Amino acid sequence: MGSGMLGQPDAETGDITRGELQLATRNHGMPLEALRHDITPVGLHYLLIHYDIPAVDPAAWRLELGGTVRRALTLSLEDLRARPAVTVPVTMECAGNGRAGMSPRTLSQPWLLEAVGTAEWTGTPLAALLEDAGPADGSVEVVFTGDDRGIEGGTEQLYERSLTLEQARRSEVLLAYGVNGAPLPAQHGFPLRLLVPGWYGMTSVKWLRRITVVDEPFTGYQQTRAYRYRQRSEDTGEPVTRMAPRSLMVPPGIPDFFSRRRYLPAGPCLLEGRAWSGWGPITTVEFSDDAGATWQPAAVEAARGRHAWQRWSLRWQPAEPGERQLCCRATDAAGNTQPAEPGWNLGGYSNNAVHRVDVTVRAASRRG
Amino acid sequence: MGSGMLGQPDAETGDITRGELQLATRNHGMPLEALRHDITPVGLHYLLIHYDIPAVDPAAWRLELGGTVRRALTLSLEDLRARPAVTVPVTMECAGNGRAGMSPRTLSQPWLLEAVGTAEWTGTPLAALLEDAGPADGSVEVVFTGDDRGIEGGTEQLYERSLTLEQARRSEVLLAYGVNGAPLPAQHGFPLRLLVPGWYGMTSVKWLRRITVVDEPFTGYQQTRAYRYRQRSEDTGEPVTRMAPRSLMVPPGIPDFFSRRRYLPAGPCLLEGRAWSGWGPITTVEFSDDAGATWQPAAVEAARGRHAWQRWSLRWQPAEPGERQLCCRATDAAGNTQPAEPGWNLGGYSNNAVHRVDVTVRAASRRG
Numbered sequence: 001m002g003s004g005m006l007g008q009p010d011a012e013t014g015d016i017t018r019g020e021l022q023l024a025t026r027n028h029g030m031p032l033e034a035l036r037h038d039i040t041p042v043g044l045h046y047l048l049i050h051y052d053i054p055a056v057d058p059a060a061w062r063l064e065l066g067g068t069v070r071r072a073l074t075l076s077l078e079d080l081r082a083r084p085a086v087t088v089p090v091t092m093e094c095a096g097n098g099r100a101g102m103s104p105r106t107l108s109q110p111w112l113l114e115a116v117g118t119a120e121w122t123g124t125p126l127a128a129l130l131e132d133a134g135p136a137d138g139s140v141e142v143v144f145t146g147d148d149r150g151i152e153g154g155t156e157q158l159y160e161r162s163l164t165l166e167q168a169r170r171s172e173v174l175l176a177y178g179v180n181g182a183p184l185p186a187q188h189g190f191p192l193r194l195l196v197p198g199w200y201g202m203t204s205v206k207w208l209r210r211i212t213v214v215d216e217p218f219t220g221y222q223q224t225r226a227y228r229y230r231q232r233s234e235d236t237g238e239p240v241t242r243m244a245p246r247s248l249m250v251p252p253g254i255p256d257f258f259s260r261r262r263y264l265p266a267g268p269c270l271l272e273g274r275a276w277s278g279w280g281p282i283t284t285v286e287f288s289d290d291a292g293a294t295w296q297p298a299a300v301e302a303a304r305g306r307h308a309w310q311r312w313s314l315r316w317q318p319a320e321p322g323e324r325q326l327c328c329r330a331t332d333a334a335g336n337t338q339p340a341e342p343g344w345n346l347g348g349y350s351n352n353a354v355h356r357v358d359v360t361v362r363a364a365s366r367r368g
Numbered sequence: 369m370g371s372g373m374l375g376q377p378d379a380e381t382g383d384i385t386r387g388e389l390q391l392a393t394r395n396h397g398m399p400l401e402a403l404r405h406d407i408t409p410v411g412l413h414y415l416l417i418h419y420d421i422p423a424v425d426p427a428a429w430r431l432e433l434g435g436t437v438r439r440a441l442t443l444s445l446e447d448l449r450a451r452p453a454v455t456v457p458v459t460m461e462c463a464g465n466g467r468a469g470m471s472p473r474t475l476s477q478p479w480l481l482e483a484v485g486t487a488e489w490t491g492t493p494l495a496a497l498l499e500d501a502g503p504a505d506g507s508v509e510v511v512f513t514g515d516d517r518g519i520e521g522g523t524e525q526l527y528e529r530s531l532t533l534e535q536a537r538r539s540e541v542l543l544a545y546g547v548n549g550a551p552l553p554a555q556h557g558f559p560l561r562l563l564v565p566g567w568y569g570m571t572s573v574k575w576l577r578r579i580t581v582v583d584e585p586f587t588g589y590q591q592t593r594a595y596r597y598r599q600r601s602e603d604t605g606e607p608v609t610r611m612a613p614r615s616l617m618v619p620p621g622i623p624d625f626f627s628r629r630r631y632l633p634a635g636p637c638l639l640e641g642r643a644w645s646g647w648g649p650i651t652t653v654e655f656s657d658d659a660g661a662t663w664q665p666a667a668v669e670a671a672r673g674r675h676a677w678q679r680w681s682l683r684w685q686p687a688e689p690g691e692r693q694l695c696c697r698a699t700d701a702a703g704n705t706q707p708a709e710p711g712w713n714l715g716g717y718s719n720n721a722v723h724r725v726d727v728t729v730r731a732a733s734r735r736g
Contacts, residue, residue, distance in 0.1 A: 015383030021392060021468065022628045025482050028411075029393040031555075033420040043396075043411035043553050044421075050625050052401040053412075100389065107626060112393050152625040185411050187399075257418050257520040258475060260390045 016100070020110040029114030035250045035274050038118070038304060038311070039089060042180050045117030046201075047187055048094045048109060050159050051150030054207050058191045063175075067143070067213035070134035077191050080177060083124040088172070088197065089308035091118040091276045095200035095227060095240045098342065098351030106348050113248060113355065118274075118309050121195050123176030127169045130213070135165060138215045142168040144194050147207035155221050161205050162218035163196065172197045172307065175208065197307035198242050198278035200350075202227050230346045237345075242278030244352040245338055247285050247312065247330035249273035251357050262359040268317045273328060273355075275300065276309035280333030285312040291325035292340055292354060298328070318361040326357045384468070388478040397482030403618045403642050406486070406672060406679070407457060410548050413485030414569075415555055416462045416477060418527050419518030422575050426559045431543075435511070435581035438502035445559050448545060451492040456540070456565065457676035459486040459644045463568035463595060463608045466710065466719030474716050481616060481723065486642075486677050489563050491544030495537045498581070503533060506583045510536040512562050515575035523589050529573050530586035531564065540565045540675065543576065565675035566610050566646035568718075570595050598714045605713075610646030612720040613706055615653050615680065615698035617641035619725050630727040636685045641696060641723075643668065644677035648701035653680040659693035660708055660722060666696070686729040694725045 016024070028047040034040055058077055066072040094115035099105055101112065109115075130142070146159040167173070174195040177184060184190040189206030196203040202222065228237030250272055253264025275282040281303065286295040298314040318324060329338040342353040384392070396415040402408055426445055434440040462483035467473055469480065477483075498510070514527040535541070542563040545552060552558040557574030564571040570590065596605030618640055621632025643650040649671065654663040666682040686692060697706040710721040 015385055016389045017383055019626055019628075021384045021389075021478060022480065023626070024389060024392040025397040025478075025480050026399045028396040031394045031417065031421060033423075034554075036423060041553050041555070043413075043415075043555055045411075047411075049399065051623050052619075053399060055401075055404060110389060110393075112390065114393050149622050150625055151622065151631060156622070156631075185409050186402075187409070187411055251420075254517050254519065254524070255419050257518055258387055258391070260387075263519060263524075 016110050017107060019107055023109040027109050029111065030117050032114060032248060033250055035248055036272065039120055039180060040117035042119065042182070042185060042188070045119055045188070046092075046094060046115040048096070048115065048201065049148070049187065050152065051148040053186050054147040055186075056147060056191060056207060061191055063192060063208060063211065065129060065133050065211045068136040068139045068215045069213050070136060071132070073129070073133050077177065080124055080175060080192065084128070085122055085124055086174065087120055087122040087178075088174070089118055089120050089305040090195060090197045091116065091307060091309040092201045092204065093243050093246070093276070095202050095349045096347075098353065099348035101342050101351050101353065102344055102348050106346055108348060116248070119179045120181070121174060121176040122178030123174035123195060125171060126173045126175055126194070127171060129175070130169060133213070135213045136215070139165055139213045140216065141165060141214050141218050143212040143214055143218045143220075144205040144208060145210040145212065146205045147209045153221055153225055157221055159205060159222065160218070160220045161203055161222050162214075162220070163203070165213070200240055200243055200278075202240070226347065227349070228347065229349060233346060240349050243276065244350045245275070245277035245279065245282065245330045245332040245336050246352045246355075247273055247275035247282075247328045247338065248355050249326065249328050249357060252326070253359060262357060263362060264359060265364045266318055266321055266361050267364045268315060270313060271298075271316050271326070272311060272313040274309040275312055275330035277330065277332035277334070277336060279336055282310045282330050283333050284331045286329050287314050287316070288327040289316065289318065289324050291356070292327045295329075321361045321363050324359050324361060326359055327354050329354045384478050385475060387475055391477040395477050397479065398485050400482060400616060401618055403616055404640065407488055407548060408485035410487065410550070410553060410556070413487055413556070414462060414483040416464070416483065416569065417516070417555065418520065419516040421554050422515040423554075424515060424559060424575060429559055431560060431576060431579065433497060433501050433579045436504040436507045436583045437581050438504060439500070441497070441501050445545065448492055448543060448560065452496070453490055453492055454542065455488055455490040455546075456542070457486055457488050457673040458563060458565045459484065459675060459677040460569045460572065461611050461614070461644070463570050463717045466721065467716030469710050469719050469721065470712055470716050474714055476716060484616070487547045488549070489542060489544040490546030491542035491563060493539060494541045494543055494562070495539060497543070498537060501581070503581045504583070507533055507581045508584065509533060509582050509586050511580040511582055511586045511588075512573040512576060513578040513580065514573045515577045521589055521593055525589055527573060527590060528586070528588045529571055529590050530582070530588070531571070533581070568608055568611055568646075570608070594715065595717070596715065597717060601714060608717050611644065612718045613643070613645035613647065613650065613698045613700040613704050614720045615641055615643035615650070615696045615706065616723050617694065617696050617725060620694070621727060630725060631730060632727060633732045634686055634689055634729050635732045636683060638681060639666075639684050639694070640679060640681040642677040643680055643698035645698065645700035645702070645704060647704055650678045650698050651701050652699045654697050655682050655684070656695040657684065657686065657692050659724070660695045663697075689729050689731050692727050692729060694727055695722050697722045
C-alpha cells in the first residue's frame with residue numbers, strides 16, 4: 001500500500017526530508033536482485049504499513065461480516081480455514097512505487113522502484129462468504145476495515161477501503177490467512193487480509209476485522225482523499241485501481257556500496273528481470289543499452305498464474321568498455337506501455353516510467 | 369552491519385541525499401512496535417547488506433577452512449549440521465544505528481534507531497572447528513570471507529572481517545545455519561553465517577565461503593578503513609567491537625501516518641521496551657516524561673539468554689493533556705550509560721544517545 005499526504009507541502013526532486021526518512025526506515029523495499037526469485041521470500045517482499053503493526057490475539061480474533069446483509073456472520077480463523085481454500089501466486093505493488101522519481105512530490109513513503117513482490121497467498125474466496133451473508137437489495141459496496149489505527153489527513157481512523165459489490169464478487173478476490181506456505185506474519189496482516197489480485201496493494205487491506213456491505217458509496221479517507229489521480233488538490237480525481245505495466249531488471253554485475261552504480265566485465269551477460277500489469281498479461285519486454293535510443297525485444301516467459309509477474313531475459317554483449325544506460329520497458333495485452341518519463345499526479349501514484357540502470361563496462365581481464 | 373564511506377563528503381543533519389535513500393529503501397529496519405516481541409520475526413529483523421544478496425547453490429556450496437592450520441578442512445552444509453548444535457537468542461545491532469542523528473554525518477545507510485533485532489540462531493561452535501584444523505604456531509587472527517562482492521572505498525572486494533584467534537575461540541561464537549527454527553533466509557546469509565554475540569553486526573559475516581587462519585593481522589577494508597572510531601580521516605582509530613548500551617521504547621498510543629508523532633489518551637499507560645549492551649547485562653533502565661529533566665527507574669526483566677535484550681516496563685500516568693517528550697536510558701553492569709546527546713565520529717558508529725519520543729496526550733474522552 002502507498003499513500004499520499006494530500007495537503008502536505010511538496011518537495012522538489014533532490015534531497016529527501018527527515019519525515020520521508022522515518023517512513024523509509026520502517027517500510028521495507030525488495031532489493032532488486034530478489035527479482036531472480038519467482039516467489040519472493042517473505043522477508044524480502046515489500047511492506048507498506050500506514051500506522052503501526054497491530055498485535056492481534058488469534059484466539060480472541062473474529063471477523064465480522066455485516067451491514068446490509070440478510071444474515072450477519074461472525075467467523076473465527078478456524079471457520080475460515082474450514083472453508084474451500086485456494087493458493088495463488090500474486091504480484092503486489094505499492095501504488096506509490098516510483099514516487100521519489102516525481103518532481104515535485106507529495107511527502108509520503110519515498111519509494112524508488114522496489115515496492116513490489118510476488119507471493120503465494122492461501123485463503124478462501126470472498127464471493128462465497130458474501131453469498132452466505134446475502135447482500136440486501138440496494139447494496140452497492142463492501143467496506144474492509146483493518147485493525148491498524150492512526151491519524152492521517154487530520155482524521156483518526158482505522159485503515160479502511162472499499163470495493164464495489166461487483167469487484168468484491170470477482171472469483172480471484174480472497175481472504176488470505178497464509179503466505180508462501182505459512183500463516184501470515186504480523187507485518188503482512190496476521191491473521192487475515194484481503195487480497196485483490198491485479199490491483200495496487202492499498203486495496204488488499206491487512207489485519208481485517210470487519211467487512212461491511214453498504215448501500216451508499218464509502219467516503220472514507222483512503223477512498224476519497226488518498227489514492228486518487230489528481231492534478232490539483234481540489235480535483236475529485238479518478239480512483240487508483242489496477243497496477244500499470246512495469247518491468248524491472250536484476251541490476252547486472254556488482255555494485256558500489258554507496259552509489260549503487262553497477263560494474264561488469266565486457267563479454268556475454270545474461271540480463272533478466274520481471275514484468276507485470278494489472279490490465280492483462282505482458283506481451284513484450286524491450287531492452288535498450290543506449291538510454292532508450294534503440295530497443296530490442298527480450299524473451300518473455302509465461303506467468304505462473306494469471307496475476308503473477310513474468311520473467312524476461314536477454315543475452316547481451318556489450319561491444320566495448322564504457323558507460324552505458326540499460327533500460328527495459330513492458331507492454332501489456334491491453335496495449336499499455338511504460339512511458340520514457342514519469343507522469344505526474346499529486347499523490348505520487350503509478351510512476352511506471354522505464355527502468356534505467358547505469359553501468360560501467362570494464363575490460364574483461366580486470367578483476368580489482 | 370553498517371559502514372562508513374570514509375572519504376565521501378559529509379552531510380549536515382537535515383535532509384537525506386538520494387544516495388542515502390537508495391540504501392534506506394534496500395536495507396530493512398525493525399519498526400519499533402516490534403520491540404514487543406521477545407524474538408523478532410525474521411521479516412522484521414533489521415538487515416544491512418553491503419553489496420547484493422548473493423545466490424548460493426547449497427548443494428555445490430562448501431566452507432573452506434584453511435590458512436596457517438595443520439589440517440585444512442572442506443565442509444558441506446551437511447557436515448556442519450552433523451556437528452554439535454546450539455540454539456541461542458542473540459540481539460544484533462548495526463554499528464551504524466543512530467547514524468542519521470549525528471551532524472555532520474558520513475554518507476552511508478541513514479539509520480535512525482531501528483537497526484536491531486533479536487533472533488534465535490542455530491549453529492555449531494566455531495572453536496571446535498578451529499581445534500580440528502589446528503592453528504599453527506604464530507597464528508594470530510581468523511579471517512571470515514563472505515560471498516557478497518562489491519566495490520567500496522574504490523576497492524573491489526568480497527566482504528571480509530577478522531577476529532583475533534582469542535576472540536574467535538570464545539565459546540559463544542557460532543557458525544549459524546538456522547534462525548528462528550528455519551534455515552537462514554537468503555538475506556540473512558544462507559547457507560551459513562558467522563555469529564559473534566555481543567558485537568555489532570558487521571562482525572557476523574554473512575554468506576560465509578572461507579575461513580582463513582593467518583599469522584599477520586588482517587588489513588582489509590572492512591577492518592582497517594571502515595568500522596573504526598575516528599575523529600579525522602587520517603586517524604588510525606579504535607576498532608568498533610561490542611554494542612554500546614541502548615534502550616528503546618515501543619512508541620505508545622497511535623501514530624500520525626506521516627509525522628509519526630504519537631497521540632494517546634490521558635490515563636494509565638503501560639510503557640515497555642527493550643535494552644541491551646555488548647558489555648554486560650543491563651542493570652537499570654530509567655524513564656523520563658519531561659525530556660530528561662527528571663528520571664525514574666523502570667522494571668527490568670532478566671534476559672532469555674546472556675546475549676539477548678531485556679524487557680523493561682513502567683506504568684505511567686500523564687497528569688494532564690499536553691505535549692511531552694518521553695525518554696529512556698539504560699546502564700549496563702560495566703557502568704556504561706547512554707548519553708543525553710549523540711557522540712560523534714567520522715563513520716557514524718555507535719550513536720546510542722537516549723531514546724526520545726514526542727507524544728501528544730489528549731483528554732481521555734477524545735476519540736477522533
